[in-house]
Amino acid sequence: MNILFMTSSEFSIPCLDRIIRSDHKLVGIVTHPDKPKGRERKIKKSIIKEYSERNNIICLNPVDLKGKEFIGRLKKLNPEIGVIIAFRILPKEVFTIPKFGTINVHPSMLPEYRGAAPINWAIINGEKEIGLSVFFINEEVDKGDIILQKKISIGQDETAGEMQHKLSIQSPDLLMEVIDKIQKGDITAVQQKKNGFKKAPKIKxxxxxxxxxxxxxxxxxxxxxxxxxxxxxxxxxxxxxxxxxxxxxxxxxxxxxxxxxxxxxxxxxxxxxxxxxxxxxxxxxxxxxxxxxxxxxxxxxxxxxxxxxx
Incomplete structure (x- = not known):
């Protein structure tokens, strides 16, 4: 299948590697625009853009996710499935372009720890396990129907950085299982519970x-x-x-x-x-x-x- 990937995080690189090695085709990567960094404020390429260039993958860096030019370029890529990991909130105009929809890999057992910092809050709250959830994107953030989940234990001294690495390494297996199920038409997505769960807001x-x-x-x-x-x-x-x-x-x-x-x-x-x-x-x-x-x-x-x- 033709896969469009949207991310701004190094967390996603193991998933990108797996897709490239698979029988599927990575038709493009969408990431943040390059930003000035350092004292001299020189424009520096992001990790994701550097990755796309090393692997000769089309990379789009839109400022406006609803822009006509960007939407037109996405459609020309003819994606069959969209994948998003740690990126911006997608407008409907974007997540509905792929033939089979857009899926998100989220580092928690949804609906627990919806939000920007699920790993941080799970550890801060003393949880003994966290997880990975793959779900269909809809217009409500982190509230789409769940396709597949996997629980992963948290050691009593493990840090958020260590857990992020662990989840990053384990996410490709879950993602590829979901993509293969979508390709075969073997999908049963489950609606999320509406309340009674912990949230994971941005760390302030x-x-x-x-x-x-x-x-x-x-x-x-x-x-x-x-x-x-x-x-x-x-x-x-x-x-x-x-x-x-x-x-x-x-x-x-x-x-x-x-x-x-x-x-x-x-x-x-x-x-x-x-x-x-x-x-x-x-x-x-x-x-x-x-x-x-x-x-x-x-x-x-x-x-x-x-x-x-x-």
């Missing part, structure tokens, strides 16, 4: 703040849910510190007020009290600096027991 600055009055487990989940990006943060002596890796030192007992330093030692590391339990910081980053292991950080920053993180 207020979601990134570590509240030391929370439990050690909740703080640990926040840190790994926002690692490697955008990162949970705290402040120490009015300086912002992003925390990327932690370990629960004690899940029940505390030895001081929330946010106070219990241990600061080059060998034992940095351990803080929380609202319930104690947590060990393993990796962090000062504003404008590189990520550091806690031992390296403590060598250059003297932190005394009893001081506070806020």
């Amino acid at each position: 600055p207020q979601h990134m703040i570590i509240n030391w009055s929370n439990t050690a487990l909740d703080i640990h989940n926040l840190v790994r849910g926002l690692s490697t990006s955008p990162g949970a943060y705290t402040t120490y002596k009015n300086k912002r510190l992003k925390v990327f890796k932690t370990k629960i030192f004690d899940s029940e007992n505390t030895k001081g007020n929330p946010g106070s330093v219990y241990i600061s030692d080059l060998d034992k590391g940095l351990i803080l009290n929380t609202g319930k339990g104690m947590i060990q910081i393993l990796e962090l980053m000062k504003e404008g600096k590189k990520k550091m292991f806690i031992r390296d950080f403590l060598i250059g920053n003297r932190i005394s027991e009893g001081e506070y993180f806020k």
Whole structure:
């Protein structure tokens, strides 16, 4: 089948690789326009555009998804199925062009965690599993009929970055199974439940703040849910510190007020009290600096027991 792929994320590359190796034809890739980056604000090609050029695939970079020229070019590609992963909200004029419709690969067990940040929120909320859902696009975001799903476990210390990689690697099998079913006319899509599920809105600055009055487990989940990006943060002596890796030192007992330093030692590391339990910081980053292991950080920053993180 002729497949049109729409994405702006590196997450989709294993799926693109699989399609190229299959008997199907990747007729085009749609991604974001190139944007200026760096201090000199030079235009830089996106990862997806570079990928399309390496593989000699037509790449479209529309500003306006409803533009007549863009719609005309899509129709000329004659796609039979559209695939979207981590892209913009598609207008009906686009997702109805492919003969058999457009499908989305979403990293959650829909209807749970509809939205922009499903992996982050699943980990922040302490979920033990997440999943992949392939569904037909309609005019409501993430609410189309589900074709196929797969549950995937989350390790107690796995980060959002690690889970994104795991899901990215496992998504091609599910996607190709759905494409093959569509080609054979062997599809049974199920309507999603309308309510009673958790949402996954875009991560905002207020979601990134570590509240030391929370439990050690909740703080640990926040840190790994926002690692490697955008990162949970705290402040120490009015300086912002992003925390990327932690370990629960004690899940029940505390030895001081929330946010106070219990241990600061080059060998034992940095351990803080929380609202319930104690947590060990393993990796962090000062504003404008590189990520550091806690031992390296403590060598250059003297932190005394009893001081506070806020």
